[in-house]
Amino acid sequence: MRATARAHPIQGLVKYHGMRDEELRLPYHDSISVCTAPSNTTTTVEFQADREEDAYVVDGERLEGRGADRVRTVVDEVRDRAGLDDRVRVESENNFPSNIGLGSSSSGFAALALAATEAAGLEYTLPEVSTIARRGSSSAARAVTGGFSDLHAGLNDEDCRSERLDVPESFAADVRVVVAKVPAYKETEHAHAEAADSHMFEARLAHVHDQLAEVRDALREGDFDRVFETAEHDSLSLAATTMTGPAGWVYWKPDTIEVFDAVRELRSDEDVPVYFSTDTGATVYVNTRAAYADEVEARIGDCGVETDVWRVGGPAQVLDDDAALF
Known part of the structure; x- marks a missing residue:
């Protein structure tokens, strides 16, 4: 078994x-x-x-x-x-x-x-x-x-x-995620446990359903900018709620902010389709399209952080027995 x-x-x-x-x-x-x-x-x-x-x-x-x-x-x-x-x-x-x-x-x-x-x-x-x-x-x-x-x-x-x-399929195949690894230990469970105690929590609940509808519609249309612009804004909303909880969790580091600035400069100064996103942690997902991945990775690398370039992954899958770890 x-x-x-x-x-x-x-x-x-x-x-x-x-x-x-x-x-x-x-x-x-x-x-x-x-x-x-x-x-x-x-x-x-x-x-x-x-x-x-x-x-x-x-x-x-x-x-x-x-x-x-x-x-x-x-x-x-x-x-x-x-x-x-x-x-x-x-x-x-x-x-x-x-x-x-x-x-x-x-x-x-x-x-x-x-x-x-x-x-x-x-x-x-x-x-x-x-x-x-x-x-x-x-x-x-x-x-x-x-x-x-x-x-x-x-x-x-x-x-x-x-x-x-x-x-x-063409939309999913075109997405590239430049991962800016900022090595700072984080504890997600604590943030979830006290989220409802933030005075920003009710405000987040009031607007998150609009963001969900926006992303669902944008994904159906394959609209890269709408999907990832919304993800960027949602990251800021999440951080605001987390930082205003009882413990005042602040996960971002100076490198995180530097990556944010680099992304916005690429977007505003060079018209590159690129958006940042974070979950609960200091590491940044930098979302862009395949044609711009090398340029974006080079710019993020200039911030002094380690990077990888990832794509969209599929569902969980059962592997053959020869892949077993023991």
Whole structure:
């Protein structure tokens, strides 16, 4: 009863903030993201009847504490649905840095949920798998369905699941994401936990539905500027809410601001189609089109940060057994 799966992390375009139910990780509103490739997480899961306790290993380190608890939440949900009592061995590897704002929890829990359901013999659609991944991280639901995906808000698994959005193939193929890696550790859970205590939270709820409608329509039309201009504005809205919570979390660093300035100069002075976006962290997604990727990467590199160029990634997938990590 072993299976291996791979998933790509997400960049939030219209991001969720705060949870109405922390146990089921039910967000207050819908959220839309795009998966980024070739960045990925590979995870192998095996249910073992003779094992005495679960073991969770990520990038060679055994998880303890809150990290192990979050993995156990997903594993227990699979065990309950499959009627299993076996202990489990989980090993996971990322091919990109974690905890710097690149969505490693999204790809991690997406790969875990898909590998675990496959190993348990559950025959689920990807939207159904997304409801299990959501228990580890709401953003993981969208990493399950991949591409450009929409996690619908709801109070149950029938409603709160991810759906892949239809976009023109030529649009998706043209998107490039220059990743400006700003290495600053971040803790997303704390920001979500206190989001509703910010005096800006109600203001965010008042306008986020307009942003969701804008991005859905722009994606359907394949309108690059509308999609990523809205994502840029949503990043600023998210940061305003986060920074005005009780702890006053400020994730951006001087390098982050320098990248923002470089993006705006490229756009205003050189008419380059380019927009910045951040999730909860200091690292910046710089969204542009294929013809401009080299120029944008060179300019962002001048800011003194490490860069990668990524594309749109697909859904989580089950791998052949020869890809297993153990």
